Amino acid sequence: MTGKEIFKGKIGRTLKESEPWWPTPKRLGDGSPNIVVILLDDTGFSHFGCYGSSIDTPNIDKLAAGGLRYTNFHTTALCSPTRACLLTGRNHHAVGMRAVSNMNSGFPNLRGSISKHAATLGEILQEEGYITFMAGKWHLTQMEEASMGGPFDTWPLKRGFDRFYGFMQ
Structure with missing residues (x-):
């Protein structure tokens, strides 16, 4: 992000001579995925059923089944x-x-x-x-x-x- 915005309206000597401008916000396209990133402290593979744990974690398992799972993160x-x-x-x-x-x-x-x-x-x-x-x-x-x-x-x-x-x- 540059932090600078180029004004595309017109500033005249009076309000009548001026033209307002509102930037068009960027919109997500149809079918754009929802993105959920979960970062937990003090956990590992042994804490979640989706990675083979015997601990029951049905909600995390459901999220993992429908999304991406990263298994090699530094x-x-x-x-x-x-x-x-x-x-x-x-x-x-x-x-x-x-x-x-x-x-x-x-x-x-x-x-x-x-x-x-x-x-x-x-x-x-x-x-x-x-x-x-x-x-x-x-x-x-x-x-x-x-x-x-x-x-x-x-x-x-x-x-x-x-x-x-x-x-x-």
Whole structure:
């Protein structure tokens, strides 16, 4: 996203000489799929029936049966880097999330938030006309920026999500 919009109306000296313009929002085509991404902390293949577990997980199993299942995803033992990988499709070091997002170390691989140069899945889906929603733990913002005082540029609503219901850390 460039953040700049070209006005295609006309600004005259008076309202009568002016022409308003409203950009046409991008709309999904017929048959566009719904996309649901589920990221859970502290779970593995042994926790879900769809991967052969003896644990009864009928709702997850039903979702998995009707969609895609990824079985080869690089993860770390930490939540923030794993979220950064999943949301950007890139290595966590490359997007500034070497470890948990508690602080900015002053080095490019640990900025405490996803680099502004790395698009998130939410941003990409928004550009294609999807309405996006994120629920749960974000944990991709430095602790000093996670309060109601902001700044808010690394919060979910500024990183590709139209709605957010959850907690920051």
